[in-house]
Amino acid sequence: MFMHNKKLMYTVRVGETNPALANLMLEQFGGPQGELAAAMRYFTQYLAEDDPGRKDMLIDIATEELSHLEVIGMIVAMLNKGVKAELSEGAMAEADLYVSLGQGNDSHTTSLLYGGGPALTHSGSVPWTSAYIDTIGDPTCDLRSNIAAESRAKVIYERLINVTDDAGVKDALGFLMTREVAHQKSFEKALYSIENNFPSGKLPADPSFADKYYNLSRGDGDIDGDLTGPWNDGPQWERIDEPGLQIAVDGGDGSASVSLSEEEETALDAMAERLSSDPDADVITGADLGAGPGAGKTTKVA
Amino acid sequence: MFMHNKKLMYTVRVGETNPALANLMLEQFGGPQGELAAAMRYFTQYLAEDDPGRKDMLIDIATEELSHLEVIGMIVAMLNKGVKAELSEGAMAEADLYVSLGQGNDSHTTSLLYGGGPALTHSGSVPWTSAYIDTIGDPTCDLRSNIAAESRAKVIYERLINVTDDAGVKDALGFLMTREVAHQKSFEKALYSIENNFPSGKLPADPSFADKYYNLSRGDGDIDGDLTGPWNDGPQWERIDEPGLQIAVDGGDGSASVSLSEEEETALDAMAERLSSDPDADVITGADLGAGPGAGKTTKVA
Amino acid sequence: MFMHNKKLMYTVRVGETNPALANLMLEQFGGPQGELAAAMRYFTQYLAEDDPGRKDMLIDIATEELSHLEVIGMIVAMLNKGVKAELSEGAMAEADLYVSLGQGNDSHTTSLLYGGGPALTHSGSVPWTSAYIDTIGDPTCDLRSNIAAESRAKVIYERLINVTDDAGVKDALGFLMTREVAHQKSFEKALYSIENNFPSGKLPADPSFADKYYNLSRGDGDIDGDLTGPWNDGPQWERIDEPGLQIAVDGGDGSASVSLSEEEETALDAMAERLSSDPDADVITGADLGAGPGAGKTTKVA
Amino acid sequence: MFMHNKKLMYTVRVGETNPALANLMLEQFGGPQGELAAAMRYFTQYLAEDDPGRKDMLIDIATEELSHLEVIGMIVAMLNKGVKAELSEGAMAEADLYVSLGQGNDSHTTSLLYGGGPALTHSGSVPWTSAYIDTIGDPTCDLRSNIAAESRAKVIYERLINVTDDAGVKDALGFLMTREVAHQKSFEKALYSIENNFPSGKLPADPSFADKYYNLSRGDGDIDGDLTGPWNDGPQWERIDEPGLQIAVDGGDGSASVSLSEEEETALDAMAERLSSDPDADVITGADLGAGPGAGKTTKVA
């Protein structure tokens, strides 16, 4: 179970209020790469995990991410403290409040709808959704997802640091950014301490297709414009450039088929007949009608 | 630009129609780990990529994923071919069609709303959203996200194979599963051919916090129940077990503060006074009223 | 900041695995009335709250709701423990796994996509969204919202208890249900210890309209069929039955108007002319064309 | 403004309760082709419309759709009347209620979360969203959208009729289906009474591209497999089969370019260098590590 201590994990010292800056910070509060996504990602993995070591790590880090959510949320609350009170009390003339409300970065929605409170939305006011969480319940996948997620969160914090000149905010963001690096390291160690973690799952890949690279995007008429690198060239790879070898690679006819029952065939035939398009029809259409008697503005009616 | 060949990349031979199985397949058509997510993930990265080699790889693989989307979509179309025609033509008695429609796995929605066509939803009928795509525009992050995504897609295909006994469907799924493995290898190669790809971004981590592991979940009263592993133990790590060292780790007081203007202070004071809760109030509440004259069913137990 | 103890707040003893029952439980894990919604509701209010007593209460209860989220999540994890392992290991014949997967209540999606892990979705597999949280940053509103939310959560738990015959699950659900009652009481007390908490906000209601009840739904031709009760009858109310007194109640003409600049007028006139519908046109339409030469199946072309 | 009459527009006589059938009906209550979507589509168009005749038509039909929403909602309420009361009162043994709740078609969610009330979701329990409404504020587009929407709603009603054998439900559905046909006719008439309604908007199409049909999907190596019809053949069309004429159709080089400032160039060069992939690198990757010492299960490391 969870406990709470009234102190923050990191002290927050904001220089001055700024609702538009607050909304950029929301990206790491209620955005897809933010702390709620991180906390819930690891917390739900912890619940289902059976390996005792990983389970312990997951709840340690989930708990820390909740504490980070509190730090970034407090930054937002501090940056909005002015507009919250002024709007609540109607403390300024309407035109001044209107300006104060709409300083950009969707701060109008944060002020108007959420009263300046930290809302679980991203910086463009879209509500958080658990669709952001990509956990599927296999640790060799989920640890890779966690590694990627931590690297993303690190970079979003870096971008926020790059656009903030408030020293106190920068300081706290630097701590949060660093912890994502530490968490990534933990998840990397946990992944590689599973033997044979690649490929994920139990079923082997089909050797006929596991090492092929299909060169499907062509350069200027020939393939000389196509580039190679370790991702498609070298002893691990067989590169397939020839279009004929890229299609119906199983050697079949490349069609799709299904066996139908007699009843299904009958219904299908009836539907096909009822809804067939006559390829030889000489039809007048709604567009022809709508293009007007004086012939079409944009199309020659013949 | 894109071209299309009327043959599929892999021949699809479905044994018999089955709307409920079709809906399981939707998971890899319009689900979070499915082929549309994959295709759009790599396609949007390709558009913004400046490195010529990675750009070429991204569009090669994006194009292949579109071709996979076509294969899995055709499997769905074949499995639904019966119910589509029968519902369209009203080919059976109502009660029979009702049963046919609702064979489980949300096939009722696929039949009723989409007429048996492959819809871009997951297996539980939730529409696809680009919120599934976690691209942020930094290749050291995005390649890690791609690696994780491919490992997840591989495992979902494995699960589908595990629950399908239609030989033709199994065969095509095996091809699709294998290609996820190949794609993961390409993205791994591309990531590690970027020198110094860890940590992502440009800003260095703060050495004070980069190697610490905060042991925030405690065992039975003491910390002996806590487990160690490469993720929190060893020369790369400093483990912090002591609660006092986990709070306000910057050495501050763990509070949050902001400087306010005089006008902001005034508004805040007015708001605080207007909305203060009296801690010593002896209040009757709506719940007290609602608990009825005969005393509460659940309250005032004392 | 948050800490975690490895013991649950309430011991979970599940009788046997049951994926379809697990999914009903998801309603209180990732559903609109569930524990994540509760925890995030109070946690975000805590961040923005300035009243010290309410702030303390909000974080106490938010922390408890996180601990409830863990309890209900563990129930889900236990109920899915069998299907998770069997699907992961391909432990049964395909046809058996197919049946095991699709036992109803959307358990196919939970198994296939989430590998049997507790996912932040509702019982019908829709992802959790912060759009479920209705906090607006005014305590007299938010406390009312909290009161309502607790009463709803109580009833959903009651429904789950009504459909579960696993004694261990029932026992834990009973605890969780009871705590919602206790939380509702706290929020009621906090609301009523704010003096003059009705109406919310600072601006007074307009006395011309504050006590009127508009009887807008009519009975059988006359208003005798309309019912009265304390909500529209008595000294607090003036009931308006007469249609003429319900329309344009400000005494104006009931129209909408705006002053336009000259440029705006010009553009509007041009648009109006370009897009006017000729009320006297004798037009053939696409539907007329589509109804076929043999006259319409459903419409007399006259 | 709106008024309400306590009688329904069409009398609803349901034979017996059936929660699973109720959920199919939800498709036309809170589904994408349902009555709320219809009512809100026309109501919002009415608000912005400047042509007096169309404005009047739009609010007439919007009001009727609201009345249809009431009819279909009452059907749902009647079909759920049993399960609602039984669940509320705990009127049966748990196992019986569990069975009663989960009769399929997502009725478990409707019962558990919504208490058997008509919820604004589709038949698969996804909440209604205004993203279903495609109004863009141009009448020649919006009327076409309305025409299409009415045709879709007609067909969904037809499917519901096809799977229902309750005579009372069928009767009411037949009325609702028919009204969609009538509404489509009205919108067709309104569209064609706008002169020159094709193409929509004011800007003319570019004659170089307005009549071309690009044959981008090829048959078996040659184009002989491609089919023709009035949509790509005839005096209105110029068909382009030659791949070389389908690419960079403006005659340019088919590349994308932008002029950058000097500062932008500098930043771009720095980024390119920092993040370049070395095409000649001979790299060991995480996948190589994870494939284990005994070489890969699925891939030959060479």
Add this chain to the structure above:
Amino acid sequence: MFMHNKKLMYTVRVGETNPALANLMLEQFGGPQGELAAAMRYFTQYLAEDDPGRKDMLIDIATEELSHLEVIGMIVAMLNKGVKAELSEGAMAEADLYVSLGQGNDSHTTSLLYGGGPALTHSGSVPWTSAYIDTIGDPTCDLRSNIAAESRAKVIYERLINVTDDAGVKDALGFLMTREVAHQKSFEKALYSIENNFPSGKLPADPSFADKYYNLSRGDGDIDGDLTGPWNDGPQWERIDEPGLQIAVDGGDGSASVSLSEEEETALDAMAERLSSDPDADVITGADLGAGPGAGKTTKVA
């Protein structure tokens, strides 16, 4: 299957970078009327289509829309090329980057979250959802939906052209706009080459209600203010103005009813009694309590 050519379908020449303009362009990349919606609309219809001619047309146009998605995406990438590199490299002082980031039109989210890459969102940063696609699997409906969709896309392009003064962007937008016109023509031809395409579906409309127009919105007390046009007047229509003829049009009593089993009746009665509102109660409410001892600010307590 799909192939890709490294040249674009139309050459993109952007004058200078402009993140705020880029975000307007997102409307046709990841917006509801944009190219992904178009491509997926036709691609999914192609998968389920049985008529060979229509199937061929659908995949031709789907493939072209994917190529358009690439063109508009490249425009976005070019317009953001500066901010992407500058933010990535921290190339400017924080305050300058802050300004550069937030130039309006939600470009702050595109820069911060997506690193300046083309994201599948609309111009207001809402993620793309397949809920935008209204395909239902009946060609007479889907072709009408396609016609409407093309007319909408045409007009959104026209609006973008109207607000852009970059010649290269305007040029490419003009091509894309024109192609929507050509596609609309194809879909019109395909629709009208289906005989008897109106009304959609197989079931005939009920002649009692197919030609009636219900005049449900009334003018100033009488119906003289109501307008007529081809949509409600003429030989095809019977207009119903009389309120009494608009209610319970089936001639029934306009009520809703269902037959209940004895058990259901019992449960319903128990519920009704337990939850009845006493119409004669003289109740004090929470609002009364909250309005304070000094009587209500806004309501007379009597």
Add this chain to the structure above:
Amino acid sequence: MFMHNKKLMYTVRVGETNPALANLMLEQFGGPQGELAAAMRYFTQYLAEDDPGRKDMLIDIATEELSHLEVIGMIVAMLNKGVKAELSEGAMAEADLYVSLGQGNDSHTTSLLYGGGPALTHSGSVPWTSAYIDTIGDPTCDLRSNIAAESRAKVIYERLINVTDDAGVKDALGFLMTREVAHQKSFEKALYSIENNFPSGKLPADPSFADKYYNLSRGDGDIDGDLTGPWNDGPQWERIDEPGLQIAVDGGDGSASVSLSEEEETALDAMAERLSSDPDADVITGADLGAGPGAGKTTKVA
């Protein structure tokens, strides 16, 4: 059924057009606390309600909220009337239209995508969703939800009034705000006229836990910093401060358990072994590889 009168419930007189102000108004049109949410909330409750008095009240108020939706929608339509026509007709130079379009508060999306029409989105352009509606079908819950919803709507109107200086808009907003107060009073009266409305539902709370307050957030090392109030102190409460009494409050061991079948045990053991993390592994990870030959920037600091 519904009828409509062409007069508004309240006359709308807007001073001048202002697209950015229009978008703030959208908050009460298509936002979570807006009039559509209110109308649909009460309308859906009305459909399922069995108590005749409450049913009548619910449809009276639902009908009024629809009339309010019309009033606020007309305000939006008036404020956008200029930009709608100018954009439609291309009435200004591109650069001027670009400025006109993007005046802030997401008006660019409203103009570009919706053509200046009132769209069912909130002020930050997020589409309305029925996930905003929290009805669960129990009147003692739903009336509390309605009470809370009305108080929230009142405060959002107050905020809009505070930021608007257009006298006509302010006047109409004042009416709408006042009616929310009146509706809240009705719902309060209806709630308290249900005897024993607390707690909601039928099952009694467990007396062991119904009156406990768990003090889970601690002050500075001791609990002296914790505050008391009527919500956790007084005769109704037993406050639990001792951590040992807050954990596993049922007296169990605080673990989660489930009985597994033999087959399940076998599969679980196989999975555990296959996926175990070796706690003693000395592993090189992808991050180690990626940190480069010159040792990590951030790792191995020790």
